[in-house]
Amino acid sequence: MASTxxxxxxxxxxxxDKEQNRVLYAEAGKDFVDILLSFLTLPLGTIARLVSRDSNMKPCRFGCISSLYESVGNLDPKYLNSETxxxxxxQPRNSMERYNQNLKLNIDDTKPTKYYACGDCLIGEVGSLVSTSKNMKCKCGRDFTHLLIPCKSLLCSPQLSGSDKNASGDAGDLVQNADNTWEGYVKETASFIISDDLSVTPANFNTTLCLLKNLRSxxxxxxxxxxxxxxxxxxxLKSLLISKTALTDSLLRKEHNLVHSETSFKMTDERQGRESIGTTKIKVLMSKSKSKILFAEVEEDFVDQLFSFLTFPIGAVERVLEGNSGLVCVNNLYNSLSNFDSTRHLKSEKMNNMFASLKVAPxxxxxxxxxxxxEMNYPSKLSCWGHGAHYLTAGAKFYRFYIDHDVKREVRMCDPKSTIAEEKSGKGYAKGGTTFMVADxxxxxxxxxxxxxxxxxxxxxxxxxELEQRTICIGVQEVLSILKASMVSTSALTIGLKEFLSNNIKEEDETMTESGNITVG
Structure with a gap:
């Protein structure tokens, strides 16, 4: 009989604390802390997808990110630059997927990155283009159906920064210990104390004394x-989005209906003092008495700002919001990284810098x-070795791993957002020439x-x-404010743009009053 x-x-x-039915703290090692840190690497879209599922707790919503994610699912692909x-x-790619693949419990079900090429071009003399999507057409008109097997160096390379030459060299050094280097984030011997609000501190006397001081029972x-x-x-994961006591709510199965206070939303004083230079404009239709934005009429450039939210690692969002996203447990988890000694607690001395500059996937x-x-970048020089199967390598120093394969071709990565393979990248998601409506x-x-x-x-x-139409100039600060509001409320436009409404353009409102007509498209 087969075993299950x-x-x-x-x-x-x-x-x-049995009297108050709450978790005072947890003591954990590598397995659990690696999982906590992996949460910071999850793209916002992945989080929205995961928390919409059943577990011991009911599915939950992730602010406006859930609505944004669902609307993409309902959007006809013809309004996007490609089906991809x-x-x-x-299914936004996690730029740190290599580190998370060996977690003891990995709840991210995003499929690992695969690499495709046109088989005919690989055989020919001309270098072939490689994509992470097979839903593309090669320049020769054929499909990207040939699956390539990446060597470890290629998987490592996107994690690096700096010039291609330096990136290639660093990756070569890492490949020698790849199995050890990419297994999580903290060392096997490290021990940590995790508070109920997900502050993580290395275990020591000072931590113990602080715990004793804070005991209430x-x-x-x-x-x-x-x-x-x-x-x-x-x-x-659900609890850290909606609660200030994530361990108690998730481990003791205590029902928690905390809703973030929308009235307390505030950007930092430093940001409020900066002058924002608008680079695009949106028209908003508002309810005067409620001061609520009902809809926005926007072009593809603003939609790309919103769609990009889904690809951002939540740790990168914490960085641009200076550790003050409005999600208490996420703030604490991110800010806890400053407590870690890179030589004593982390797998690599570079780990702190990597969390401090989390990027979107290539x-x-x-x-x-x-x-x-x-975004992370692949090395500009890639080669493909083939003898029966094809392998993808990064830089000449990695060829020694494939000395039995006697066919070599230079290949180049291309942007999967394109429909036809092109070497240049930097396209957006929304198709140009389309006017979109964005709800609050x-x-x-x-x-x-x-x-x-x-x-x-x-x-x-x-x-x-009761209706009023305004035009708002959108720049970095406005997008940043919308992003913050989107994670803690269901009214990202109203709350996120509240501080910027005084600087808007009011010609449309005057036109409505004079003409008696509402412009809706």
């Missing part, structure tokens, strides 16, 4: 060992993306007068004299 494989599990030591664009937004706390499955890890950045979140919750659809009128009459029930 047991699901992966990890153990976690927790100290509980929709797939990229619904006179009853001695109880220690127990909990066995965690994938469902519990998914519970934890080719996932839109060409007009305003926010300072970069960031759901996106092609502009339709019928949809606008139907919503005004049935959903919002806003009389004509």
């Amino acid at each position: 494989a047991m699901p992966e599990q990890i153990s976690l030591r927790v100290v509980v 664009c929709k797939q990229m937004l619904l 006179e009853c001695p706390p109880e220690e127990s060992t909990m066995v965690l499955s994938s469902n519990k890890i998914l519970d934890l 080719y996932f950045k839109a060409n007009n993306q305003m926010l300072p979140i970069d 919750d960031l759901s996106v659809k092609p502009l339709s007068s019928h949809d606008v009128l139907s919503s005004l009459l049935t959903e919002f029930k806003v009389p004509y004299h």
Whole structure:
């Protein structure tokens, strides 16, 4: 009789205040802390997809990110630059996937990156283009159907920064210890204390004394060992988005209905003092009495800003928001990185810098993306060795791994957002020439007068004299504010643009009053 494989599990030591039914803290090693740090590498779109599923806790919403994600799923691909664009937004690549592949419990079900080429061009004398999508046409007109096997050096290379020459050299050094280097983030011997709000601190006397100082109950706390499955890890991911006590809510199965306070939304004082230079304009239709934005009429450049949100690692968002996203547990987890000693606690001395500059995966950045979140780059010089099968390598120093393969071809990566393989990159997701309507919750659809009128009459029930149309200049600060609001509210446009409404253009409102007509498209 065949044996059934047991699901992966990890153990976690927790100290509980039984009187108040709350987790005081947990003591953990590599397995659990690696999982916590992997949360920071998840793209926002991946998080929205994961938390929409059942676990021990009910599915939950991730602010406006869930609405944005769902609207992409409902969008006809003809409004995007290619069919691959929709797939990229619904399954955004994790730029740190190599580090996460050996986690004891990995809840991210995004499929590993694959590489495709045109088989005919590989055989020919001319160098072939390689893509991470097979839904493309080669320059010769044939499909990208030939699957390539990447060597470890290629998988490492996108994690590097600097010039191609230096990147190639660094990758060569890392390849020698690839199995060890890419297994998670912290060392096997490190021990950590995790508070209920997900502050992570290396275990030492000072940490213990702080825990003793913060005890609120006179009853001695109880220690127990909990066995965690994938469902519990998914519970934890949900809890850190909606709760200030993530361990208690996920481990003790305590119902928690915390809703982020939309009135407390605020950018940092430093950002409020900066003058934002608008690079695009959007028209918004507002309810005067409620000061609420109902819809925005936008072009593809603004839609690309919103679609890019889905590709951003949440740790990169924390960086651009200076560790103040409004998600308390995520803030604490991200800011805890400053407590780690890169030589004593982390697998690599470069790990802190990598978390401090998390990037989107290669080719996932839109060409007009305003926010300072970069993408990883493949080395410019790639070669393909073939003898029966084809292998992808990065840089001449890696050829020694494939000395039995006697056919060599130079290849170049191309942007999967294209329909026909091109060497240049930097395309956006939304197709040019399309006018879109964006709701307050960031759901996106092609502009339709019928949809606008139907919503005004049935959903919002806003009389004509209550409507006001304005034009808002959108720059980096406006996009940043919308991004922050999108993670903690269901009214990203109203809340995110509230501080910028005083600088808007009001000609449209005056035109409406004089003409008695509302422009909807």
